[in-house]
Amino acid sequence: MNKVMFTIMILLILGALGTSVYLFFMNPRQLTQTISTTTTLTSLPPELPPSNTPTTTGTIKLEVPVYPGANEFLIPDWMKLRLGIPSDASPEGYTTSADAEEVVDWYLQHMGEWELVKENSFFPDTKTAVYLQYYRSGDSGVFIFAVMTTEMEGTIFGIVTGSWAAVLGYGPAAEEQAEEEKVFGFDPALPPGELEFTFSPVEIDLIKYIIPLGNLVPPAHTLPTDHIYFVYGGAKSDVFAPTSGKVLEIRPSGPDDNQIIIGVSSSFSYYLDHVIVDEKIKVGDYVDAGQRLGNLAPPTALDLGVLNKDLINPFVNPQRYSSKGIHGDKPLQYFVEPIKTQLYSMVATTGEDKNGTFCSDVPGKLIGNWFYENIPPEVLNTSEFEEYAIAFVYSNYDPSQVMISIGSEMVGLPPAAYKAEGPPPESVAPSSGKVAYKLYSFQCGWPFNYGGRVGILIVEMLDENTLRVEAFSDVVSETREFTSNAKIYLR
Numbered sequence: 326m327n328k329v330m331f332t333i334m335i336l337l338i339l340g341a342l343g344t345s346v347y348l349f350f351m352n353p354r355q356l357t358q359t360i361s362t363t364t365t366l367t368s369l370p371p372e373l374p375p376s377n378t379p380t381t382t383g384t385i386k387l388e389v390p391v392y393p394g395a396n397e398f399l400i401p402d403w404m405k406l407r408l409g410i411p412s413d414a415s416p417e418g419y420t421t422s423a424d425a426e427e428v429v430d431w432y433l434q435h436m437g438e439w440e441l442v443k444e445n446s447f448f449p450d451t452k453t454a455v456y457l458q459y460y461r462s463g464d465s466g467v468f469i470f471a472v473m474t475t476e477m478e479g480t481i482f483g484i485v486t487g488s489w490a491a492v493l494g495y496g497p498a499a500e501e502q503a504e505e506e507k508v509f510g511f512d513p514a515l516p517p518g519e520l521e522f523t524f525s526p527v528e529i530d531l532i533k534y535i536i537p538l539g540n541l542v543p544p545a546h547t548l549p550t551d552h553i554y555f556v557y558g559g560a561k562s563d564v565f566a567p568t569s570g571k572v573l574e575i576r577p578s579g580p581d582d583n584q585i586i587i588g589v590s591s592s593f594s595y596y597l598d599h600v601i602v603d604e605k606i607k608v609g610d611y612v613d614a615g616q617r618l619g620n621l622a623p624p625t626a627l628d629l630g631v632l633n634k635d636l637i638n639p640f641v642n643p644q645r646y647s648s649k650g651i652h653g654d655k656p657l658q659y660f661v662e663p664i665k666t667q668l669y670s671m672v673a674t675t676g677e678d679k680n681g682t683f684c685s686d687v688p689g690k691l692i693g694n695w696f697y698e699n700i701p702p703e704v705l706n707t708s709e710f711e712e713y714a715i716a717f718v719y720s721n722y723d724p725s726q727v728m729i730s731i732g733s734e735m736v737g738l739p740p741a742a743y744k745a746e747g748p749p750p751e752s753v754a755p756s757s758g759k760v761a762y763k764l765y766s767f768q769c770g771w772p773f774n775y776g777g778r779v780g781i782l783i784v785e786m787l788d789e790n791t792l793r794v795e796a797f798s799d800v801v802s803e804t805r806e807f808t809s810n811a812k813i814y815l816r
Contacts, residue, residue, distance in 0.1 A: 537681025
């Protein structure tokens with residue numbers, strides 16, 4: 326049995342078992358069949374009689390390019406059902422090692438005279454991304470879909486042709502897509518609009534300093550944080566809505582406090598974390614700019630994050646991240662003057678960029694975020710997920726300093742963010758071979774503090790997406806050799 330047939334059989338079995346949406350595809354690393362870069366698809370408009378009935382109209386020949394290097398793939402019926410494709414339609418299915426965004430971006434550039442009328446993307450869960458495109462030429466239409474998950478490498482995509490009226494009806498139900506977007510921080514029912522913060526969420530006189538994006542506090546925040554922190558003076562403080570909007574969600578974030586997510590428009594939302602929300606405020610309520618939302622919960626910091634649907638952060642493997650990571654933006658830039666200048670003056674960093682950053686990934690380089698290859702499935706959607714990560718980034722307090730953030734214990738070295746002495750991570754590639762970093766203790770806060778040497782970490786990029794890592798509580802050696810304790814991390 327060849328690999329293509331094996332893949333199809335597995336998918337059909339999964340479909341029969343009612344597999345959830347994040348198991349959309351099973352991608353073989355190398356399929357034996359290849360296809361040409363263009364194909365001619367023939368379809369009958371639904372209003373025409375069956376093909377065995379005489380007609381003078383004939384068929385519509387639609388030439389649609391196929392993503393280079395893709396392999397033919399049979400789209401199973403259960404997937405067609407999930408994608409809203411009628412059972413009698415015959416999508417041309419393919420697999421590719423490219424990610425879904427690359428595929429849909431390629432089609433934007435290579436559809437010739439076809440006009441892109443509509444496109445959409447949504448994330449049914451933290452593992453899955455679905456991209457949809459609708460093209461039109463006269464009365465004819467093309468529906469292109471691309472699906473990828475963290476469960477496998479690569480993408481399944483498909484092309485369905487027919488009359489424009491028929492094609493326009495394809496795709497998951499609008500209410501299903503809208504509900505998914507609400508869950509992850511957006512409400513498409515809100516009107517379009519921009520974001521403008523006109524109030525500080527905490528009284529400015531009580532703010533000691535602001536921690537920019539990219540904070541490292543393993544194991545909970547092994548990856549650079551996608552939100553900023555308002556560190557206040559310890560006195561009891563009210564929390565205010567920085568701008569008006571609709572309360573989309575109030576979720577627990579601690580024993581007594583909550584995270585409140587507020588939608589401003591169909592494209593912008595913001596959230597405040599560690600708030601004891603006023604009991605009168607409920608999901609679905611509209612709040613005004615400057616309205617009191619509740620009290621700031623102990624210990625001494627308020628989180629503020631912004632979601633911008635039009636912003637896609639360029640992570641190497643976006644399926645690792647929630648909507649907060651994919652669409653996370655820089656909150657301080659949205660405040661009006663003079664509040665913006667006042668808040669920027671309080672940012673705890675030695676760098677010129679007061680916003681900070683949390684997405685440092687560069688394809689084919691060490692810099693950025695990596696994930697342990699054997700993450701237990703039960704933690705994938707929990708707060709424990711980051712315990713299985715490691716990050717090679719620059720400090721948000723001191724952007725000239727390389728930091729290594731380790732989420733789980735490595736032979737005597739506890740989970741922590743470490744000052745790292747070694748080559749710039751953006752220069753390390755598979756061709757670099759084994760690379761060593763001396764590790765030093767680090768105390769976050771303002772002012773921050775670097776301590777003495779505590780160990781050494783060696784890494785080797787086995788390929789662009791595979792990393793071998795091992796740490797030693799060795800404060801003398803310049804380098805070490807890998808042992809059986811080495812761990813493998815993936816993008």
